[in-house]
Amino acid sequence: MTTHHTRVAVLLGSFREGSLNRRIAEHLRDNAPEGVVVDVVPGLTEVPFYNEEIDGPEAPASAVALREAVAQADRVLAVTPEYNGTMPAVLNNAIDWLSRPYGQGAIVGKPFAAIGATPTPYGGKWSHEHARHSATIAGAVVVEDIVVDEPAVDGDPLEDEAAVRRFLGALDALVAHQVEVAA
Template structure:
């Protein structure tokens, strides 16, 4: 069985280390696993029930839901902004949670990873992303974690895809996520 993982990156910055981490996941995905780096989170409006009306959902939100609907699992990449996850990632989770109980994220496997400048690598933000995804109905892998500290210095001259320790850790996360998604599909 082929597994399709949708990667959502909580940083919109072009040179984001979390985006680079997602690129590393795409590059090093094992055979039988396709990781799609979702483009377009910046275009998704803030969730508003007034906008979420059948037949008139904003195109960017509908596209996100469509892409998520065909995914087997999600890999969320979260930096830490002021001690929590970025609004763009929370917004994506909000859109994917609706309609509640039947949203595109409901029942699907989710792992959360990331990197941040601080000494803990963004663990608070990643914990918040796990919580939000779980409340949204996802099957969150609570024990699958990868928090890489010191991103500004660690990745100043080295792309995460070229960091053997990062590649090994990402492979473990992707492997566990794939196993979980495959077991859930049976």
């Protein structure tokens, strides 16, 4: 008998080795509930900016790998900081690639949420709103009640038990979200 695992693909918006959002994503991966597999999608920095002229049967291998990782997932979670009041370009680019081909992209129909933290008082509020908006346009099913825009708690929300509970709670809510199937 095989056990079904819920797979969550994490799109990471920050690539510094010790970045707070990388650490949040890894904490979720390492502390996922039983039956949940969290995969931090590698190689987003290698995906070229979306250009319809390079898409199609000969799309770059890095874009194909991104699409395959998300296609194999049941859920998508963006873990990202805020750059200049919006999401990092690397996250926006990933969503652009995942939205194609139009209406059939790997993100279409997938439950999606955006969480994370920044050292600013806003905690990524605009970044997460923009990621959710872009993902909606790309065809994802944004889980609206998952909002974790965590401002820094004396520098590190992973050292704050309540903040860690909010991150894990967001993962739980994303996994628990039931996609409505049209009859």
